[in-house]
Amino acid sequence: MDCQCCDVRDIERLLFRYARCVDTADFDGLADLFRDARVFIGPDESLTGDAVAKLWRRVNRVHADGTLRTRHVITNIDVDLTADGDHADVAAYFLVVQATENLPLQPIVAGSYADTFKKVDGSWAFETMRIQLDLVGDVSEHLRIEL
Numbered sequence: 001m002d003c004q005c006c007d008v009r010d011i012e013r014l015l016f017r018y019a020r021c022v023d024t025a026d027f028d029g030l031a032d033l034f035r036d037a038r039v040f041i042g043p044d045e046s047l048t049g050d051a052v053a054k055l056w057r058r059v060n061r062v063h064a065d066g067t068l069r070t071r072h073v074i075t076n077i078d079v080d081l082t083a084d085g086d087h088a089d090v091a092a093y094f095l096v097v098q099a100t101e102n103l104p105l106q107p108i109v110a111g112s113y114a115d116t117f118k119k120v121d122g123s124w125a126f127e128t129m130r131i132q133l134d135l136v137g138d139v140s141e142h143l144r145i146e147l
Contacts, residue, residue, distance in 0.1 A: 008079045010124045011088055011117050018129075019072035019094075025062045027053040037126035046128070059145050063100060070098045070108070070142060086119045087127070100141045108142055110135040 014033070021029040031053035038046035047055060063069045076093040092113045099105035111134045116127040136147050 003085070004081060007081060007085065007088070007119075007124065011079055011090060012077055014117065014124060014126060015074050015077065015090070015092060015113070015115075018126075019074055022056065022060075022068065022072055023070050024067050025060070027057050030056055034126055034129070036120075037128060039129045040131075059143055061142060061144055063141075068098070068142060069100045070096050072096050074113075088117045088124075090115045090117060096142070098142055103138065103141045106137065107135075108137045108139050109133060 018030070018033055020026070021033065031050045034047075034052045035049045038048055039052050040046045041055065060068055073095045074092050075095070076091075078091045080089045082088065090113070092115075094111055094113060095107055096109045097105060098108045112132045114130040114132065117124050118127045119125075133147065139147060
């Protein structure tokens with residue numbers, strides 16, 4: 001396998017790790033993922049590290065099993081590596097499904113990610129994450145805020 005394929009796979013793994021951290025309410029894991037990265041929560045406002053974890057803790061409902069009772073499905077991942085191989089622009093779609101005692105299994109939100117990644121000491125890391133919500137369903141069992 002060539003180096004570019006390895007880079008793409010490593011970046012995909014970071015996206016999937018993000019999804020697992022959210023679904024399992026591993027907010028400390030999110031803090032680690034974004035320790036040196038910016039997550040944009042508005043056009044010009046961003047958070048890093050522990051501030052990301054604090055926000056996700058505040059806005060997400062953790063259920064009795066210790067999870068969000070969600071699955072983030074990430075698809076259509078398009079990785080554009082720079083010529084030097086040390087940065088990447090990544091676009092992807094996501095779909096979140098949820099089932100709880102009060103909510104039958106259903107899609108609750110769909111959107112897209114526009115992220116950048118950088119290679120640090122030979123390993124890929126998030127640089128920025130932008131989340132675009134495109135379709136919103138019943139998020140009453142998922143979020144503590146209204147969208």
